[in-house]
Amino acid sequence: MNRTTMTIARHAVLRTWREKWGLISWLVIPMMLVFLMSLMSGGGSSPKPHGKVLVTDLDQSVLSQFLIGSIGQGPTAEFFTVKAVSKSEGQRLMDAGEASAWLMIEKNFMDDYLNKKPTIIRLRKNPAQTVLPNMVETGMEVMVDAADYLQMLFADELQRINKMVISGKYDDADLVALTLAIKRAIDDIESTLTPPQIKLEKYINLVEENQNKPRFNFALLMFPGAVFMSLLFAAMSMSMAFWDDKANGILPRLAVTPHGLRDYFIGKTAHAKAMFLITSLILMAIGVWYFEVDVTLLPLLIIWLVFSGVVIWQVLLFFSLLMPSRKSANIVVNAAMLPLAMLGGSFFPAETMAEGLAKLGSFLPNGMLLKAIKDVMVRGEPWQNALLWPFIIGLLVAMILWFINLRMVNRLAREARS
Amino acid sequence: MIKIQSLTKRYGELIAADDISFEVNPGEIFGLLGPNGAGKSTTINCLSGLLKPTSGDISINGHAVIGDGVAAKKHLGLVPQDLALYEDLSGRENLNFWGQAYGLSGPALNKRIDQVLAQVGLTDRQKDRVETYSGGMKRRLNFACAILHQPKALLLDEPTVGVDPQSRVHLLNSVRTLKEQGAAVIYTSHYMEEVEQLCDRIAIIDKGAIIAQGSIATLRKQMGEKDLIELKGNFSSIDVEVLKEYDVQEWKDNQVQFWCEHAASKLSEILQLFKDCDIKETSVKQANLESLFIKLTGRALRD
Numbered sequence: 001m002n003r004t005t006m007t008i009a010r011h012a013v014l015r016t017w018r019e020k021w022g023l024i025s026w027l028v029i030p031m032m033l034v035f036l037m038s039l040m041s042g043g044g045s046s047p048k049p050h051g052k053v054l055v056t057d058l059d060q061s062v063l064s065q066f067l068i069g070s071i072g073q074g075p076t077a078e079f080f081t082v083k084a085v086s087k088s089e090g091q092r093l094m095d096a097g098e099a100s101a102w103l104m105i106e107k108n109f110m111d112d113y114l115n116k117k118p119t120i121i122r123l124r125k126n127p128a129q130t131v132l133p134n135m136v137e138t139g140m141e142v143m144v145d146a147a148d149y150l151q152m153l154f155a156d157e158l159q160r161i162n163k164m165v166i167s168g169k170y171d172d173a174d175l176v177a178l179t180l181a182i183k184r185a186i187d188d189i190e191s192t193l194t195p196p197q198i199k200l201e202k203y204i205n206l207v208e209e210n211q212n213k214p215r216f217n218f219a220l221l222m223f224p225g226a227v228f229m230s231l232l233f234a235a236m237s238m239s240m241a242f243w244d245d246k247a248n249g250i251l252p253r254l255a256v257t258p259h260g261l262r263d264y265f266i267g268k269t270a271h272a273k274a275m276f277l278i279t280s281l282i283l284m285a286i287g288v289w290y291f292e293v294d295v296t297l298l299p300l301l302i303i304w305l306v307f308s309g310v311v312i313w314q315v316l317l318f319f320s321l322l323m324p325s326r327k328s329a330n331i332v333v334n335a336a337m338l339p340l341a342m343l344g345g346s347f348f349p350a351e352t353m354a355e356g357l358a359k360l361g362s363f364l365p366n367g368m369l370l371k372a373i374k375d376v377m378v379r380g381e382p383w384q385n386a387l388l389w390p391f392i393i394g395l396l397v398a399m400i401l402w403f404i405n406l407r408m409v410n411r412l413a414r415e416a417r418s
Numbered sequence: 419m420i421k422i423q424s425l426t427k428r429y430g431e432l433i434a435a436d437d438i439s440f441e442v443n444p445g446e447i448f449g450l451l452g453p454n455g456a457g458k459s460t461t462i463n464c465l466s467g468l469l470k471p472t473s474g475d476i477s478i479n480g481h482a483v484i485g486d487g488v489a490a491k492k493h494l495g496l497v498p499q500d501l502a503l504y505e506d507l508s509g510r511e512n513l514n515f516w517g518q519a520y521g522l523s524g525p526a527l528n529k530r531i532d533q534v535l536a537q538v539g540l541t542d543r544q545k546d547r548v549e550t551y552s553g554g555m556k557r558r559l560n561f562a563c564a565i566l567h568q569p570k571a572l573l574l575d576e577p578t579v580g581v582d583p584q585s586r587v588h589l590l591n592s593v594r595t596l597k598e599q600g601a602a603v604i605y606t607s608h609y610m611e612e613v614e615q616l617c618d619r620i621a622i623i624d625k626g627a628i629i630a631q632g633s634i635a636t637l638r639k640q641m642g643e644k645d646l647i648e649l650k651g652n653f654s655s656i657d658v659e660v661l662k663e664y665d666v667q668e669w670k671d672n673q674v675q676f677w678c679e680h681a682a683s684k685l686s687e688i689l690q691l692f693k694d695c696d697i698k699e700t701s702v703k704q705a706n707l708e709s710l711f712i713k714l715t716g717r718a719l720r721d
Binding site: 003004007008011014015018019248249250252253254255256257258259260413414416 | 463466467468469487488489491492494496498500501502503504505506507511514515516518519520521523563
């Protein structure tokens with residue numbers, strides 16, 4: 001870049017900066033849309049439903065404590081707070097509708113269980129709620145089934161444990177014998193419980209893959225689309241700036257300076273890159289703060305957004321300069337914005353569109369570039385795979401259009417002086 | 419300094435510039451006159467490198483505009499008819515922009531900006547946005563942008579259109595200063611009095627071709643120092659033969675124009691010839707550039 005192009009870029013940035021409302025609208029409108037859409041869809045980042053499970057433990061045994069503890073731990077802990085209550089308090093709270101469910105473990109629960117006698121766990125659900133009480137019911141059914149199977153398989157061992165607990169004596173020899181007995185029983189049933197075709201390592205892989213996946217919610221799904229909408233707004237505004245420069249006489253006058261319109265166009269390209277960089281930096285800061293975008297991806301994402309912005313700008317500029325007047329250019333660019341934003345996945349994520357429309361959108365320049373960044377940002381795909389072809393195609397499109405647009409800018413300058 | 423040889427520009431069948439040739443020397447102001455659509459803009463656009471001529475050679479300070487365009491344009495300043503300013507920048511910022519576009523920078527640029535601001539009388543308003551300027555101030559700034567790089571050749575395309583008298587004086591004085599500094603200036607204007615005051619030589623273009631060229635004195639001599647008499651009335655009942663002693667420019671049922679030497683002394687005699695024509699208006703244009711222009715082109719300059 002020489003001095004002329006730097007001057008043109010610097011003054012263009014200065015003018016955009018002075019016209020702050022334009023810049024603000026590029027940023028604020030898409031972000032507002034994401035928040036609104038996110039709210040309308042229930043909010044991907046809104047807190048999960050959380051309920052209260054009351055427990056009245058009349059047995060106060062090891063087994064009953066284990067059962068209560070299992071509700072308040074692991075994945076269910078995200079959904080429930082377990083509160084130990086007396087029978088009367090449980091009754092009062094349930095009547096007041098202040099809990100999702102109430103579990104009551106009867107006296108002698110552990111003894112009856114270990115002695116293979118029928119025993120009861122009472123569950124009372126809050127009829128005003130649907131999901132959470134049913135989750136408690138299902139969880140309890142699974143536990144009861146598991147307890148049944150344990151009773152069938154390890155009846156003797158459980159009996160021996162019971163004796164140890166009652167007596168409070170834990171003899172080493174008894175413990176070894178108990179351990180060996182459990183091991184033998186497990187070995188006996190292994191062929192039934194763990195069919196050889198299901199391999200443990202496969203299971204571990206799946207677990208790891210799931211853990212590596214970022215949190216997938218509607219707002220995060222919308223966010224890249226909103227960023228692209230900002231790029232679209234910025235590109236639209238900058239594609240019309242050439243008509244302004246024609247109208248205010250800058251274009252034809254620059255055409256007769258020593259370095260002419262080529263430097264002007266390079267300067268305008270530098271200005272566009274600077275504006276896309278500013279836009280991307282601000283939006284990605286919001287992304288990191290609110291949408292938990294991976295910070296380590298930031299440099300790559302920002303470079304990609306600037307690149308995408310330039311491609312989109314060149315496309316809109318092509319349509320703009322193809323028109324015979326500013327008015328018609330304005331109409332065409334505005335008309336192009338809506339389908340580009342809609343089909344390209346800026347208003348609605350491609351994931352929520354009909355398959356045909358999503359496919360069509362992926363052929364649009366913004367749709368293609370957006371899909372690539374989403375693959376990296378949301379789906380955690382390796383960037384080399386996700387970005388390579390969109391980059392090559394985008395680069396080719398931008399380069400070809402750059403030369404065509406430069407010719408059309410020259411034509412615009414000649415028209416202005418004739 | 420500025421040399422145009424056999425410039426021709428065609429758009430298909432239309433000839434916008436037809437074998438135009440002239441030279442402008444250092445320290446000379448050359449007026450380019452012609453009615454709208456005569457070919458002035460085409461000539462200026464070719465001269466500034468915006469249009470490529472169909473044939474012919476154009477050079478500025480010895481550099482061909484086509485072929486050595488960058489060098490030629492370094493010596494050229496253009497004051498376009500339409501303003502070419504960023505209204506949302508200040509006057510100084512606009513000058514900075516155009517100065518850098520012509521390769522100036524640093525302290526040299528700042529010094530030149532101060533000089534031209536003083537020259538066009540905008541030093542006090544240099545930090546204000548151009549959108550707050552009056553029309554005349556914008557015209558002065560527009561002019562200042564073109565002379566920042568001290569061009570050896572300057573094209574002024576109707577620089578005083580819509581300008582208040584104060585700004586007009588500023589601009590015309592600035593042009594004279596440039597002439598004194600040795601610049602070759604091409605000046606186009608619809609204001610004949612400006613051209614008469616300012617230009618050393620003129621060329622009159624019509625229908626793409628130069629129909630007269632030379633100093634104003636020479637052209638006046640060509641015309642024979644005749645005055646143009648214009649009468650308005652009803653001339654449908656008399657014959658054009660009544661004016662056989664005069665050089666008739668135009669004869670219509672409601673208007674007659676003809677050339678006459680020493681019109682003031684012959685006016686009563688002439689009016690006698692048209693006593694039955696219900697004369698409503700009589701005007702005499704003394705031999706000047708405008709009457710010369712009408713004689714050559716058959717049209718007023720603003721037509």
